Amino acid sequence: MVDKKTKQTVRKKQQSVTNKNTLNVDMNRFYIMWAVVLACFIALIGRAFYVQVINKDFLQNKANANILRTDKIKAMRGVIYDRNGVPLAISTPIMKLVIDPRDYFENKKLYDETMLALQKEPNNRKLKRQLPDKNLNLDELADAVGMDRALLRKKMQERPRSRYLILKKEVPPQQAELIIARKFQGVYAEKTYKRYYPQPQPNSQIIGLTNSEGMGIEGLEMQLNSRLSGEDGEQQIVRDKKGNRVKDPEVIKEVEAGENITLSIDSRLQYILYRELTAAGVANNARSASAIAVDVKTGEILAMTSWPSYNPNDKNGFVNKDAMRNRGAIDSFEPGSTMKPLTVAMALESGKYNANTVVNTSPGSMRIGNHTIRDTHNYGPLTLGGIIQKSSNVGVAKISLSLPYQTLPTFYKRLGFGQRSAVKFPGESAGLILPPSKWNISEVATMSYGYGLNATVLQVADAYAMLANKGLKMPLSLYKLEQQPKGEQLVDPKIADQVLHMMEAVTLPGGTARQANIPGYRVAGKTGTAHKLRADRKGYSQSEYRALFAGMAPVSNPRLAMVIVVENPTGQYYGGLVAAPVFARVMQESLRLLNVPLDKPLESPNVQ
Secondary structure, X not given: OOOHHHHHHHHHHHHHHHHHHXXXXXXXXXXXXXXXXXXXXXXXXXXXXXXXXXXXXXXHHHHHHHHEEEEEEXXXXXXXXXOOOOEEEEEEEEEEXXXXXXXXXXXXHHHHHHHHHHHHOOOOHHHHHHOOOOEOOXXXXXXXXXXOHHHHHHHHHHOOOOOOEEEEEEEOHHHHHHHHHOOEOOEEEEEEEEEEOOOHHHHHHHHOOEOOOOOEOOHHHHHOHHHHHOEOEEEEEEEXXXXXXXXXXXXXXXXXXXXXXXXXXXXXXXXXXXXXXXXXXHHOOOOEEEEEEEEOOOOEEEEEEEEOOXXXXXXXXXXXXXXXXXXXXXXXXXXXXXXXXXXXXXXXXHOOOOOOOEEEOOOOEEEEOOEEEEOOOOOOEEEHXXXXXXXXXXXXXXXXXXXXXXXXXHHHHHHOOOOOOOOOOOOOOOOEOOOXXXXXXXXXXXXXXXXXXXXXXXXXXXXXHHHHOOOEEOOOEOEOOOOOOOOEEOOOHHHHHHHHHHHHHHHOOOOOOHHHOEOOEOOEEEEEEEEEEOOOOOOEEEEEEEEEEEEEEOOOOOOEEEEEEEEOOOOOOOHHHHHHHHHHHHHHHHHHHOOOOOXXXXXXXXXX
């Protein structure tokens, strides 16, 4: 038997065991529950850390793609001025109309879906609020911007996911504002700039032009593009899902305007030069006419232009590529008799000749191999000055052949022929001096009077400016100089002065360029009338000529050197009759505008 006490004790032990098991289970569940909660908490913390720290850029970019757009702020292109501050190339604000096709189609889809839902629930205000509040009519948009309706739809369908489709370029700001005010979906305006040239034809071949994107593609606009362009800026625009701006744009990169450039060109002289070249070209039914005027004291080019020219403001004029060339720098040609004063300078420098040396040019011709060199007349004995005044081919040929053959071409190369000038204009020609292996009796003789070598208007002007500046060569420049450049003494000053005074006789009675005379100013110069090579390059044409005049004034203290070239004049073709009068008219007005003092009494020139 078991007494009560024992039984009771047994029951208590059994109850104790049961309570202990239940507590353990409960505790285990409690720990598991908190472990799960803690794990979830850690997972949430980890996810939040991943989202907000590790992967924040990706998510931010995804969000920004929906609400942000980065637009360029176009930099204003630098202004090109003449030496007196007159603008020759400026940029004016213009608008470009653009549409975001993706934005348009997304909102068009939303509109269509909402309208279908409204047909079932016409009084649903929530659906009505979802309707885009922009104009989705592409036909109205096409009419507004002046596009063909079918063309606009075609372009939109071809690029449905694009964010950028140009509708129209070069829209006046007032017109762009009116179109934007009509709230077409996805349409916005970009501010850009259009290049404008206030004095187009006289300057276009130097300055060049830009394309529709504002990049220089010709002339100085191309050469100086990096300096003129500046740096575009950037701005961020925040928009809602309907395409509306929710706050003002934020500039994230400042715009840097392009550099302003000041040229050496004097627009007054440039206009005069172009006007006279045009008149001479038309009057002589010429193919073209080119000229350059140089300040002999500094080497600055004050005027350089060609006829015919073109208007860079009118895109229809771009078809005539021939008129777009800067002939003064790009075209090379045989300069003819304008080289004779340089040949005489070489003779004086050799020491074998002086100003009083006489050369017998009788009988007005000389035979060299299979080639005969002729003068227009039999001038008989001539001094060096007489050879220049009468433009004797025989005289300069005899001079050059009396010296070692390398003397003349080496002298020409020293003056800058056969190499590009300091201007380094885009596409500038270096001309041509034959290699030493070709320096034979025939080549040296013809080089002495300007055949058998090629030169540019720039090179001839450079050489004449050097003679006018007492043999001191200043590097040619198309940019206004702030200080006097350092020159190079190429010819002895006494020799340069002697040749200068010999050239003055060319414009006096008995010379070949009496029409180059100017009232009140002493003028020195040299004519050139060169036969042109035939198209097949087999000999010289007997009907096509190049008329030239190169000179400087005033002789007492030269300020300007000028070269005039007229290609293929018809009728009269001599340099003294075609090019010299152009020189006289331009030089007279130029010296007056530059306030250059007179150096002889004012009287009518004797042109008889």
